[in-house]
Amino acid sequence: MMNVFDDFARRGLVHSFTEGLPEVLANQKVTAYIGFDPTSDSLQVGNLLALMGLARLQRFGHTPIALVGGGTGLIGDPSGKTQERQLQSKELIAANVEAIKAQLTRFLDFEVRSNPARLINNADWLTTIPLMDFLRDVGKHFTVNYMIAKDSVQTRLERQEGISYTEFSYMLLQAYDFLQLFDRYGCILQAGGSDQWGNITAGVELIRRVRGMRAYGLVYPLVTGADGVKLGKTEQGTIWLDPKRTSPYRFYQFWLNQADADVICYLGYFTWLSYEEIAELEQAVRERPEQREAQRRLAREVTRLVHGEQALADAERASQALFGGSLEGLSVAEIEDVFAEAPSSEVPRIAFEGPGKPLLDLLVEAGLVKSKGEGRRLVAAGGVYVNNVRVEDASQAISTAQLIGGRFLVLRTGKKQYHLVRTLV
RNA sequence: GGGCAGAUACCCAAGUGGCCAAAGGGGGCUGACUGUAAAUCAGCUGGCUGACGCCUUCGGAGGUUCGAAUCCUUCUCUGCCCA
Numbered sequence A: 001m002m003n004v005f006d007d008f009a010r011r012g013l014v015h016s017f018t019e020g021l022p023e024v025l026a027n028q029k030v031t032a033y034i035g036f037d038p039t040s041d042s043l044q045v046g047n048l049l050a051l052m053g054l055a056r057l058q059r060f061g062h063t064p065i066a067l068v069g070g071g072t073g074l075i076g077d078p079s080g081k082t083q084e085r086q087l088q089s090k091e092l093i094a095a096n097v098e099a100i101k102a103q104l105t106r107f108l109d110f111e112v113r114s115n116p117a118r119l120i121n122n123a124d125w126l127t128t129i130p131l132m133d134f135l136r137d138v139g140k141h142f143t144v145n146y147m148i149a150k151d152s153v154q155t156r157l158e159r160q161e162g163i164s165y166t167e168f169s170y171m172l173l174q175a176y177d178f179l180q181l182f183d184r185y186g187c188i189l190q191a192g193g194s195d196q197w198g199n200i201t202a203g204v205e206l207i208r209r210v211r212g213m214r215a216y217g218l219v220y221p222l223v224t225g226a227d228g229v230k231l232g233k234t235e236q237g238t239i240w241l242d243p244k245r246t247s248p249y250r251f252y253q254f255w256l257n258q259a260d261a262d263v264i265c266y267l268g269y270f271t272w273l274s275y276e277e278i279a280e281l282e283q284a285v286r287e288r289p290e291q292r293e294a295q296r297r298l299a300r301e302v303t304r305l306v307h308g309e310q311a312l313a314d315a316e317r318a319s320q321a322l323f324g325g326s327l328e329g330l331s332v333a334e335i336e337d338v339f340a341e342a343p344s345s346e347v348p349r350i351a352f353e354g355p356g357k358p359l360l361d362l363l364v365e366a367g368l369v370k371s372k373g374e375g376r377r378l379v380a381a382g383g384v385y386v387n388n389v390r391v392e393d394a395s396q397a398i399s400t401a402q403l404i405g406g407r408f409l410v411l412r413t414g415k416k417q418y419h420l421v422r423t424l425v
Numbered sequence B: 001g002g003g004c005a006g007a008u009a010c011c012c013a014a015g016u017g018g019c020c021a022a023a024g025g026g027g028g029c030u031g032a033c034u035g036u037a038a039a040u041c042a043g044c045u046g047g048c049u050g051a052c053g054c055c056u057u058c059g060g061a062g063g064u065u066c067g068a069a070u071c072c073u074u075c076u077c078u079g080c081c082c083a
Helices: A004-010 A021-027 A045-059 A090-104 A131-137 A144-149 A151-157 A170-185 A194-211 A248-256 A260-270 A275-287 A293-307 A309-324 A332-338 A359-366 A372-380
Strands: A031-036 A063-068 A118-121 A187-193 A216-220 A344-348 A384-386 A408-413 A417-424
Touching (some): A004 A045, A031 A045, A031 A170, A045 A187, A045 A260, A063 A170, A090 A118, A170 A187, A170 A194, A187 A194, A194 A216, A248 A293, A248 A309, A260 A275, A275 A293, A293 A309, A359 A384, A372 A384
Parallel strands (some): A063 A118, A187 A216, A344 A417
Antiparallel strands (some): A384 A408, A408 A417
């Protein structure tokens, strides 16, 4: 029977680990944790690897702890950051912690008897520990020399802006978290992204010094696409797990558009597909890349996991309508449905009567272009479509006759940017 | 506290009296080709206008000048050096 470490390794999830970890994971059931930053009210695609990591640990019989950084979030982790972070208010952090909790439940089983997942907030201990105690119990065990040697600190020291004492302390707080979880729950493994290596080993070190016990660390690789961009960061912004921030349709499209070079890797990272299935898809990518079977499967699996079966079905149907055929033949109800995900705006029907409403005004109001000048240029370049028909004349007005079912207008710029205009009586 | 250098559009960066809405690069957008890809090629990339043209913009404020991103004064900020 394969153990979770081998599974991680096979999926390319192991970047580095502390000595002895493979043996421990092979021979015993452990409690492990990963920290999540509450800097926003939603997790994002960048957190997915961590979520799946915990979920896999749980499936292999280990006990996962999701630690939400309600305390450390007040400080800000310098790892992977080149600039000092903005501090966020305590109220905001607390609200974010609650929102993130809700998202975690989609991935982890909190009910199972044998090894239920736990959700813990480090504000529980970080906001109450007296400074003197912290300095004596934690600070004493670290030399500044040790802390300065860490990568995350080094990169900041090399820069002009430097690093504040506050962020410099972050490592100790995270080490203290690990110690707390070790004491309270017998947690002996911390996982995280490769940028967390310094913080994680600091925790391992602290436990060894004050408890004389062995703890372990495991970091997964930083996921960047073939284009070198951090996964989940697109030109249009971050891809969130919250459907209110990133619609399931956009979410689905995000995965569908992954590069051939990345998709197989991602199937291993983000889905529960077996190695055999992944191998088959790999072959499919090689032999008939234009079919994009692997991307389709990836999009399906991840969208279902994050948003559920119904949202997946909607996203697929919308994708098919938008990229498959024309809008012709779609009923008003279907249009309403397909574009439920697309940005939309409302315009009084009156505006379209008589001479009609200038197209350029519509484009600007819909936010598809920033100015009429930009709209005019876009039309000249052939990048504007009304009801999926390319616009030739920028100065035209849209009249009631062009409204689909007398109610809708579908604006599009480029290949993918849709916007639905609803008319109001 | 003293000295020096600098602040230009989304980013980097040229421009040091009119030819500057401001070179070049990156990024972005659109098109062609494609697989809703990559690569490549082409166009666009301050606002208003059908167009001539007009308006706003080169850290802030004021000034010199027929005319200022460019010169002067002052303020703010950033970096470097000295104390």
